[in-house]
Amino acid sequence: MSPRSQGYVFVAITMCIWGGFTITSRLNAQWGISAWDITALRFALAFCILMPILIYKKDTAFLWKKRPFLLAMIGGVGYCLTSYSAFHYVPAAHAAIFLNGCIPLCTAVAGFLLFKEPFDRHTWISLMIMLAAIGIMSFLMYQETGIAFGFGDMLFFFSAIWWGIFTVLLRQWKLSAWHAMTSVAIWSALIYVPIYLVFLPKNLTEPQPLDLVLQVIFHGIFVVMIATLAYVEAIKRLGAFKTGSIVTLAPFIAAILAVPLLNEPLSRAIIFGLIGMAVGALQPWRWFMHKDSLQQKIKQQKEQLK
Template sequence: MMTSRTQGYLYVAITMCIWGGFTITSRLNAIWHISPWDITALRFSLAFCILMPILLYKKDTAFLFKKEPFILAMIGGVAYCLTSYSAFHFVPAAHAAIFLNGCIPLCTALAGFFLYKQPFDKHTWISLVIMMTAISAMSFLMYEETGVAFGFGDFLFFCSAIWWGIFTVLLRQWKLSAWHSMAGVAIWSAIIYVPIYLLFLPKHLDQATMPHLLMQTLFHGVFVVIIATLAYVEAIKRLGAFKTGSIVTLAPFIAAIIAVPLLNEPLSLAIICGLIGMGIGALQPWRWFAHKDSLQTSLEQQNKD
């Protein structure tokens, strides 16, 4: 029998593989001519077909009629997917690690401050300084190399980080279960987005091959939407929120390095600078030496009370 700690690391490994795969496969969408409109519709359509029968069988649909799952779906489902998938059509995978995954902790802290007046702790301030320094150095080097400091894809990735930061804060504030959060986002995203896609949005499914469409639909509709979400929550239960979040944050950065030989993508001095700086800022390695995470201390105090 595996210990709870070992199970936690197993769930972390599963999450890392899927999150890293998200970066690689999303970039492949651009190479395989699968548009952001198409993959978003395919992703939520498949998840809907899997989850809705389960909810009906369990007679667990009442939560869908509350405003919280709908709002989460529009922000963390439709808006996040459209901006993030679109960004991969403009810039390499390494930019996702920097401007999306690297900025998510910062955007989450900012969303908490603006929405619920949650103050920054010292770790957030340290991360902010490191990230701003890394982005400034990276933009200077990119301007020296190409004459352009930031691209449109970088802007879209940063918008995606903002959406995910707001989504995370709302999810934490509303205290929905992992199952209800995941199912609500998938189902409401499908209900709202798919009809709009079918009626009004451009479709380019004929430009991609059937094996590519099937692979991407299965991976993004099942592995990303369902399996990664549940594995991530199970890892948090066993290892704690900070340790789990720190480890899985490595996945997109590792994927960005793998994309260099796998997808023949460039790796300049500017990108290396951005990856290192944003990686350190997102991981906050100095907190690993603290006796106890502040979040874990707060949870233990609540349990005592």
Template structure:
């Protein structure tokens, strides 16, 4: 397979897992699993799997470099805490709009802020479309409910900023997929798990044991390990903006599936927001022009 086709294959795998992340994270909130709990448990499980492998392979030297630690604090601890917390205040459709819809834009802004990579005309077009979609959706939501934005929406936007910076740094530093994934998981566990055990509230007795086990296995193995590996490989082959743009399609699909699966409402305002943000993120005119 050509590198480009490999990139699209890795994007497809990442899409499936990220779509499941949106649904399972919302289920986690519905089941009473706290954001602190799922963040600590997912990284603890990944640490228990990966650290013995690193030690066996005698491949731990890279952990002492600054890059894995910085990536872990941004794309690991920072992103997870804000994203999981947001699902306690907003439905899956809002995650598709304010989190995944904003990721390509935040990636482009991060690339400009950190490495002076200028916006091209396609990014400017996306910016105009996204602002228009958010404005229309906010106006309609305010007419329907009297509230345009909520705390969950703000947390989702913060998560998109974390992930945009994370994606740009991944591309710039050129870490291998294995080192990037293992570094994020190991350092996130080393830093956050002790803080969680000593200082943060715990709600492990509230959810059903099977619910808690299913969430930890899915987020600790598939989201932390598998999806990080495939996402890093996709970025290497397609670039941060293109990979991030395509991957955002999965949570939009998950938002639609959340209506019958989780009994979540899908108002006209949300539909407008989903449609506009999807167009801005995917930039379909670029694909049509190439064809």
């Protein structure tokens, strides 16, 4: 397979897992699996798999630094608790809008506030489209239900803030995909699991054992490990913009699939929000202006040979 074909395979893997995250996280709420429980079990399983590998490879020195710890607290514990909790209050479609749709916005704002990264013209256009979409959608929701924003929507927005900060820090600190993934999983388990065992409520008897096992395997292995590595490999072959644009579609597709699969409503306000946030996040006008990294490398090689 060519590098480009490999890239699309990795993109497909990432999309399936990210879309599955939206559906299965909503199922957690329906099956009685609390955010406290799934967060602890997810990181506990990842820790049991990854820590022996790091010890065997004698690759644990990077863990004992401040940066991996901070990444785990923001992109691991903070993100998981708010996002998993939000699914207990609002349908899956709200995650596509207030979580995945707002991540580009929060990432751009975090980059500006933390490292003075300027907004380019495309970012400004995206921000205006997304803010307008949220404003109009909120107005329509208020007309339909009398509530413009719910508590779950606020939790999703906090999750987008955590992930935006996490993305900016990861980009600035330049950790490898392997070190970023393992540090988030291991430090999250080391800090959160003991707190969960001693202080936090547990609800492990209500869910069916098979449901609980399936959720832990999916979120602990597929979401934490496989999706992260597949996403990074796709970026290497297709470039960050094209990869990010394609995989961002996954939660929006999952929100539509949740209507027949989970019997969730899809109102006029939600449809408008999905379309507006998808356009703002994907920036489709840039597809015709952007070359992937593979094309750029080939062009550079040809120029060097001249």
